[in-house]
Amino acid sequence: MVSDYVGKRVADIGCGLSFFSEIFDHTELYLVFDNDESIKHELKKSAGTGKFTIARTGDICSDEAVQELIDNDIDTIICFNTLEHISDDKTAMANMVRGVREHGHICIIVPALNILYGTLDVFDGHYRRYSKKSLLGLIENLPVRVELLHYMNMIGGIGWFIKSRILKEKSFKTENFKIISTLVPVISSSERRIKPPFGLSLVLVLKKLHD
Numbered sequence: 288m289v290s291d292y293v294g295k296r297v298a299d300i301g302c303g304l305s306f307f308s309e310i311f312d313h314t315e316l317y318l319v320f321d322n323d324e325s326i327k328h329e330l331k332k333s334a335g336t337g338k339f340t341i342a343r344t345g346d347i348c349s350d351e352a353v354q355e356l357i358d359n360d361i362d363t364i365i366c367f368n369t370l371e372h373i374s375d376d377k378t379a380m381a382n383m384v385r386g387v388r389e390h391g392h393i394c395i396i397v398p399a400l401n402i403l404y405g406t407l408d409v410f411d412g413h414y415r416r417y418s419k420k421s422l423l424g425l426i427e428n429l430p431v432r433v434e435l436l437h438y439m440n441m442i443g444g445i446g447w448f449i450k451s452r453i454l455k456e457k458s459f460k461t462e463n464f465k466i467i468s469t470l471v472p473v474i475s476s477s478e479r480r481i482k483p484p485f486g487l488s489l490v491l492v493l494k495k496l497h498d
Contacts, residue, residue, distance in 0.1 A: 289394040292434060292492050294362035300347050300383065301369025304329055310365065314338055318359055320352065321345045348378045356386025363387070367396040368488075371413045380425040387495050392434070397422065399438055399489040405451030410458060417489050431493040438486030439478060447487050 322345035
């Protein structure tokens with residue numbers, strides 16, 4: 288999906304407890320940011336050994352986070368399903384651009400399309416969902432170039448609309464994850480060939496042009 292843009296010194300913004308092994312395995316540094324104290328407590332059990340490191344601050348909206356990215360010479364920032372949980376997403380985006388190395392990449396996945404916003408978004412703590420226009424609005428006047436921008440998981444988008452907007456479900460059910468796990472390989476394979484006109488998520492890859 289975005290692996291072609293990932294370098295050796297990676298920062299994961301809002302990593303949670305499940306960082307991405309296909310990225311982690313090929314890095315020399317994997318710096319994780321998370322604001323949740325319980326998650327940081329669990330992460331500390333794995334930190335301090337080898338390339339896996341916990342950032343001093345979990346708040347990407349802070350100047351301290353920017354400085355930590357710079358100090359660690361980060362060439363790639365991944366921010367998967369996190370930006371929608373941040374109230375000041377414009378500052379978060381600007382700080383990622385400030386912190387990444389010149390000519391480095393920022394790889395972002397966010398929930399797509401306001402028409403899908405419903406009870407499951409509220410349950411999951413989403414401030415918003417994004418269109419291509421609203422996501423690109425966050426990078427106005429920033430020194431970046433768009434390398435990749437497309438929707439992802441069209442079938443998931445239809446399912447989310449039914450569950451969140453029509454059925455108004457208020458929790459994630461185990462069977463949902465089982466269905467998703469079964470469909471993801473099929474969806475990913477087909478969408479690599481043909482990008483869908485809409486989807487559950489939106490993928491954005493940026494390249495920083497200069498400091």
